[in-house]
Amino acid sequence: MAAAPIITSRDVHLYYGKHEALKGIDLDFNPQQITALIGPSGSGKSTYLRLLNRMNDLIPNIKITGDIRLYQQDIYASDMDIVQLRKEVGMVFQQPHPFPFSIYDNVVYGLRLAGIKDRAVLDQAVETSLKAAAVWTETKDILHESALALSGGQRQRVCIARVLAVKPAVILLDEPTSALDPISSSKIEQMLVDLKKDYTIIMVTHNLQQAARASDKTAFFLDGQLVELNDTVNFFTAPAKKESEDYISGRFG
Amino acid sequence: MDPIRQRLLKKSRQAKLEKRGRLIGLLCISLIVLVVVAIFYFVASRGLATFYHDKVNLWDFLTKQVWNPGTKDSHGVPAVGALPMIVGSFLVTIFAALVATPFAIGAAIFMTEISPRRGMRILKPVTELLVGIPSVVYGFIGLTVVVPVIRRLFGGTGFGILAGTCVLFVMILPTVTSMSVDALKAVPRYYRDASAALGATRWQTIYKVVLRAAMPGLLTAIVFGMARAFGEALAVQMVIGNAALMPHNLVSPAATLTSVLTLGIGNTIMGSLENNALWSLALILLLMSLVFNLVIRWIGRKGAVKS
Ligand SMILES: Nc1ncnc2c1ncn2[C@@H]1O[C@H](COP(=O)(O)OP(=O)(O)O)[C@@H](O)[C@H]1O
Numbered sequence: 001m002a003a004a005p006i007i008t009s010r011d012v013h014l015y016y017g018k019h020e021a022l023k024g025i026d027l028d029f030n031p032q033q034i035t036a037l038i039g040p041s042g043s044g045k046s047t048y049l050r051l052l053n054r055m056n057d058l059i060p061n062i063k064i065t066g067d068i069r070l071y072q073q074d075i076y077a078s079d080m081d082i083v084q085l086r087k088e089v090g091m092v093f094q095q096p097h098p099f100p101f102s103i104y105d106n107v108v109y110g111l112r113l114a115g116i117k118d119r120a121v122l123d124q125a126v127e128t129s130l131k132a133a134a135v136w137t138e139t140k141d142i143l144h145e146s147a148l149a150l151s152g153g154q155r156q157r158v159c160i161a162r163v164l165a166v167k168p169a170v171i172l173l174d175e176p177t178s179a180l181d182p183i184s185s186s187k188i189e190q191m192l193v194d195l196k197k198d199y200t201i202i203m204v205t206h207n208l209q210q211a212a213r214a215s216d217k218t219a220f221f222l223d224g225q226l227v228e229l230n231d232t233v234n235f236f237t238a239p240a241k242k243e244s245e246d247y248i249s250g251r252f253g
Numbered sequence: 254m255d256p257i258r259q260r261l262l263k264k265s266r267q268a269k270l271e272k273r274g275r276l277i278g279l280l281c282i283s284l285i286v287l288v289v290v291a292i293f294y295f296v297a298s299r300g301l302a303t304f305y306h307d308k309v310n311l312w313d314f315l316t317k318q319v320w321n322p323g324t325k326d327s328h329g330v331p332a333v334g335a336l337p338m339i340v341g342s343f344l345v346t347i348f349a350a351l352v353a354t355p356f357a358i359g360a361a362i363f364m365t366e367i368s369p370r371r372g373m374r375i376l377k378p379v380t381e382l383l384v385g386i387p388s389v390v391y392g393f394i395g396l397t398v399v400v401p402v403i404r405r406l407f408g409g410t411g412f413g414i415l416a417g418t419c420v421l422f423v424m425i426l427p428t429v430t431s432m433s434v435d436a437l438k439a440v441p442r443y444y445r446d447a448s449a450a451l452g453a454t455r456w457q458t459i460y461k462v463v464l465r466a467a468m469p470g471l472l473t474a475i476v477f478g479m480a481r482a483f484g485e486a487l488a489v490q491m492v493i494g495n496a497a498l499m500p501h502n503l504v505s506p507a508a509t510l511t512s513v514l515t516l517g518i519g520n521t522i523m524g525s526l527e528n529n530a531l532w533s534l535a536l537i538l539l540l541m542s543l544v545f546n547l548v549i550r551w552i553g554r555k556g557a558v559k560s
């Protein structure tokens with residue numbers, strides 16, 4: 001994988017008021033790979049992930065320095081269009097909560113925002129996205145029923161389909177399976193592996209096995225710093241840093 | 254008996270307290286239920302007397318337009334057509350709700366979505382203050398400010414549906430606003446985040462997700478405001494003109510169920526037709542408040558199923 005990184009970040013600091021939550025992160029992401037962000041809770045994984053599509057912007061008293069680029073474009077530049085950025089960089093959250101609408105309306109939400117009204121286009125997008133999110137067979141007959149009636153795992157996959165419909169280049173996932181049962185989790189994990197040929201996937205996970213199974217690269221965060229970025233295989237078999245070794249062997253975190 | 258068994262069977266102090274508490278609670282509830290039933294029975298027995306004792310036809314009562322319980326027509330049937338008051342009540346209620354709703358929801362959006370800090374600091378105490386003002390004050394302001402302004406703008410006396418609407422609008426606005434605020438606040442944060450992450454602007458998020466998710470709560474707020482407007486007596490009575498006539502425009506004197514009731518009930522003799530007819534109006538009011546209640550519950554249940 002010698003492809004140029006799609007996202008680069010250099011010396012990223014983030015302060016919540018006086019509290020420095022990120023202390024200088026240098027991290028790049030390659031296309032068609034899954035990068036897992038791991039680390040103890042409070043180490044800044046979510047904070048970093050949310051920087052990548054500017055979900056932190058509205059938090060009061062926040063200060064962000066450093067340089068984050070998508071396709072070499074500084075995403076914190078003053079002329080950057082946040083709406084466009086978020087179409088390129090989609091996000092899936094921990095809680096499997098679709099909107100309280102029908103499954104169909106959930107999936108086309110982003111397209112309708114963009115002004116697409118053509119029924120055929122929307123229908124097609126619904127089918128493709130739900131298929132890609134591996135939830136088409138369960139939902140194809142109940143597209144117009146409330147998405148809230150689905151099981152947790154199905155709801156999370158609808159949430160993923162909702163992101164896929166917008167055709168982003170990058171998908172951010174913040175602990176997407178931590179609210180789900182093991183079977184639903186592994187289905188979603190498998191689906192992500194299938195998706196990576198078309199997307200750049202960045203996933204926060206607290207589940208080390210999941211990181212080891214599903215990701216190509218692993219980035220280990222500790223106390224607002226990036227301790228190690230390594231190929232996943234190397235990270236889990238021969239970590240470069242002492243802290244990494246301690247963490248994966250369960251000595252803290 | 255072995256001691257463990259004995260200990261298990263002995264009633265603990267907590268269990269006894271629990272039992273006593275439940276008994277007291279039950280007593281209180283029974284009392285409330287009794288009061289409600291008594292009110293219904295009383296109003297119904299008086300209100301229905303118009304129909305079975307004074308032989309007024311129910312349909313005539315609801316659809317005739319002449320309200321003059323003291324006089325009888327050529328067939329000896331008293332002139333008790335309540336339609337003008339029914340229409341008056343519904344008109345002021347609906348107009349007040351129509352005007353108040355956009356203001357209330359707009360203010361609620363400002364307080365929860367646009368500027369929560371400033372909104373909560375200024376608008377919240379203001380609305381709470383407004384809720385606490387007695388209705389006679391609203392009526393008085395209506396009488397001294399709203400009525401003269403309407404008189405100047407539209408001619409006539411200034412009294413009428415329009416003046417009633419204005420006063421009720423101000424009266425229900427705080428209630429509807431604060432209930433709308435609660436409804437919007439109850440929309441979970443993750444809906445907003447997810448919408449923003451899909452490329453929605455803040456405004457798109459508000460009207461496509463937040464308002465839609467809050468819809469049951471917002472409807473409840475509106476119906477609640479309508480119930481309050483429908484039942485408000487004093488303030489409306491001060492500005493509506495109190496003429497039991499079909500309102501032909503918004504600035505001619507009219508009447509509502511409540512205004513006729515409060516004006517008339519002290520001047521009639523218990524058991525007379527005039528008195529019974531007023532109780533019939535009260536019965537309509539009671540039934541309508543029941544309807545409002547049912548609507549609110551129904552909306553609540555629909556909303557509960559959806560989320
Ligand atoms: N909105 C916020 N305001 C203030 N501090 C925050 C906020 N969000 C996170 N933090 C703090 O930043 C640090 C990193 O949090 P987070 O990124 O959520 O960690 P992780 O996702 O790795 O568990 C924590 O100390 C947390 O308390």
Ligand SMILES: [Mg+2]
Nearest residue numbers: 045046047174
């Ligand atoms: Mg987190």
